[in-house]
Amino acid sequence: MYELPPLRYALNALEPYISERTVDIHYHRHHQGYLDKLNNFLNSVNYDYRYSLEELINHIDEFPINIRGQILYNAGGVLNHNLYWNSIGPGNKNIPVGTIKEAIDKEFGSFENFKEEFMKQAGLVVGSGWTFLVINGEGKLEIINTSNQETPYLYGLKPIMxxxxxxxxxxxxxxxxxxxxxxxxxxxxxxxxxxxxxxxxK
Ligand SMILES: [Fe+2]
Incomplete structure (x- = not known):
């Protein structure tokens, strides 16, 4: 069975920006819910858990066609939330450092430009969806949106935020x-x- 990575911080660590109650419900009910459904669908076809979640997305054609949509949706839900909790945290780490700083400056001109572009893209999401910073096939950074629980891995992109x-x-x-x-x-x-x-x- 697949498992959720533990949260790296306390449920109230993101306050005042995200409340303890929101983190609690989001992690323990929504995120866990995608995981439980994914495991149930996979168990229903006696899957042996040979793949990582990322690999599972790329091997979706090995599963019965009538549950592929559910596997993709729930595996996407797990992967996307794993990355979301990884992308945020307490402790004022909100300015780019190291290699990612260089890459952001190179691709977007400056952190300020990047931030503006990311917020603009996020503002364009309609309904339920996500904004990601991804590494594309050419190894460059790109900001993309996806709908529902679609994961960028589906398109050969590696999401990092x-x-x-x-x-x-x-x-x-x-x-x-x-x-x-x-x-x-x-x-x-x-x-x-x-x-x-x-x-x-990268
Ligand atoms: Fe969510």
């Missing part, structure tokens, strides 16, 4: 003020973690 724009991510704290949730994401974004992932994946 994720912003959850489903209402469950912010509604208790922000109600309709999604723009404020998006800009506060940049208060708690964790570029130490994003840099580590970038150095591993």
């Amino acid at each position: 994720a912003l959850d724009l489903w209402e469950h991510a912010y509604y208790l704290d922000y109600q309709n003020r999604r723009d404020q949730y998006i800009s506060n994401f940049f208060q708690i974004v964790d570029f130490d973690m994003i840099n580590k992932l970038y150095e591993k994946e």
Whole structure:
């Protein structure tokens, strides 16, 4: 069975930007919910858990066609949330450092430009979806949006930073003020973690 990585911080560590209640429900019910459904679908076909979650996405054609959509949706939900919790954290790590700083400056001109572009893309998400910073096939950084629980791995892209724009991510704290949730994401974004992932994946 696949398992959730433990949260790296306390449930209240993201306050005041994201409340303890939101993190609790988001991690223990929504994230866990995608995982449980994924395991159930996979167990229903006696899957042997030979693949990592990323590999599972690329081997989806090995599964019965009538459950592929559910596997992709729930595996995407798990992967996207794993990355979301990794992308944020306490401790004021919200300024890019190291290799990722160089790459952001090179691709976007400056961190300020990058931030503006990321927030602009996030503002364009309609319905439930995500904004990601990804490494594309040419090894360059790109900001993309996906719908529902679509994962960038589906398109051969390696996501290194994720912003959850489903209402469950912010509604208790922000109600309709999604723009404020998006800009506060940049208060708690964790570029130490994003840099580590970038150095591993690039
Ligand atoms: Fe979510």
